[in-house]
Amino acid sequence: MASEATTIEVPGPHGVRTMRISSPSRVLWPAEGITKLEFAEYLIAVGEAFVEANGNRPLSLERFPEGIEGERFFSKNPPRGTPGFVRAVEVEYPSRRRHPQLVIDEPAAAVWAAQMNAITFHPWPCRAGDSDHPDQFRIDLDPQPGTEYADAVRIALQLREVLAEAGLTAFVKTSGNRGLHVFAPIRPAHDFIAVRHGVIAAARALERRDPERISTAWWKEERGARVFVDFNQAARDRTMAGAYSPRPLPGAPVSTPLGWEELPHSDPREHTVRTVPTRLASTGDPWAGMADAPGDLGILLEWWERDLADGLGELPYPPDYPKMPGEPPRVQPSRARTAPTGG
Numbered sequence: 001m002a003s004e005a006t007t008i009e010v011p012g013p014h015g016v017r018t019m020r021i022s023s024p025s026r027v028l029w030p031a032e033g034i035t036k037l038e039f040a041e042y043l044i045a046v047g048e049a050f051v052e053a054n055g056n057r058p059l060s061l062e063r064f065p066e067g068i069e070g071e072r073f074f075s076k077n078p079p080r081g082t083p084g085f086v087r088a089v090e091v092e093y094p095s096r097r098r099h100p101q102l103v104i105d106e107p108a109a110a111v112w113a114a115q116m117n118a119i120t121f122h123p124w125p126c127r128a129g130d131s132d133h134p135d136q137f138r139i140d141l142d143p144q145p146g147t148e149y150a151d152a153v154r155i156a157l158q159l160r161e162v163l164a165e166a167g168l169t170a171f172v173k174t175s176g177n178r179g180l181h182v183f184a185p186i187r188p189a190h191d192f193i194a195v196r197h198g199v200i201a202a203a204r205a206l207e208r209r210d211p212e213r214i215s216t217a218w219w220k221e222e223r224g225a226r227v228f229v230d231f232n233q234a235a236r237d238r239t240m241a242g243a244y245s246p247r248p249l250p251g252a253p254v255s256t257p258l259g260w261e262e263l264p265h266s267d268p269r270e271h272t273v274r275t276v277p278t279r280l281a282s283t284g285d286p287w288a289g290m291a292d293a294p295g296d297l298g299i300l301l302e303w304w305e306r307d308l309a310d311g312l313g314e315l316p317y318p319p320d321y322p323k324m325p326g327e328p329p330r331v332q333p334s335r336a337r338t339a340p341t342g343g
Contacts, residue, residue: 012106045277047107053243058101061118068248122239133188146225168295174268176247176255196234198300203229
């Protein structure tokens with residue numbers, strides 16, 4: 001039986017590469033009928049902006065061998081058969097283990113990842129040449145039950161002001177779901193712990209402005225109907241969907257960079273695998289040149305020290321982390337209150 005495989009031409013910095021696509025008619029997003037081949041064509045259409053946003057960074061692939069309704073798994077190490085032009089870089093995980101992790105340097109590498117059934121790309125906030133010092137400051141605004149995207153929009157605008165006061169230039173993108181991701185370029189002068197402390201300081205400053213709508217509470221039972229400012233996305237080996245990366249959700253939404261002027265009237269459902277290429281071609285990339293003028297964390301780290309002096313200390317790390325210095329107990333508050341005491 002003849003193979004259904006086809007090939008596709010992918011332009012890039014080293015010329016055109018001919019990439020093989022097996023099962024090109026496999027449907028990845030059933031409701032929309034978007035196939036593996038159409039997804040590869042999407043990656044070519046947004047290739048330059050995709051690589052500028054996600055390239056030269058350690059990267060994890062979220063893979064779906066049977067489409068978005070099937071099993072998923074994360075792939076970090078280079079899989080067997082990785083092309084020679086797709087490189088890897090060794091990184092250290094929270095456990096102190098070190099392993100190679102994929103790096104994408106050109107659109108053909110993203111198309112190869114799609115051939116490997118990757119749908120969502122998760123880049124680290126640091127460059128491949130220095131994986132211990134982030135050059136991106138990232139905050140995930142996550143609407144909790146009882147809130148919606150419009151609430152995240154209002155808070156993102158407030159966060160932009162907070163970061164400007166700290167000397168940072170903020171950029172925003174949809175998460176591809178209900179939330180927003182706010183980034184700021186920074187000089188790679190601090191480790192993950194210090195950057196996370198800067199994120200916590202910014203999150204607390206934001207929460208003080210509007211505590212009825214904003215929460216930094218790590219435990220869901222304490223957040224209420226507020227937008228959670230997820231500070232732990234700044235921890236080592238914690239990533240979020242990259243810019244121009246699709247999400248495995250109905251509608252084939254894409255995590256899409258926006259201009260601040262368009263954010264108040266934006267609708268994340270409008271930005272999909274089928275619409276983003278046309279948008280990018282007509283309006284350009286709002287994140288183009290984002291890394292050209294990196295800021296400094298100095299002011300935010302001063303805020304962190306001020307909060308420490310006021311009795312606000314470290315916050316919990318994700319549950320898969322080793323115990324970190326100064327970290328409070330990782331015990332859900334309701335369980336801590338009901339735990340039996342010795343006597």
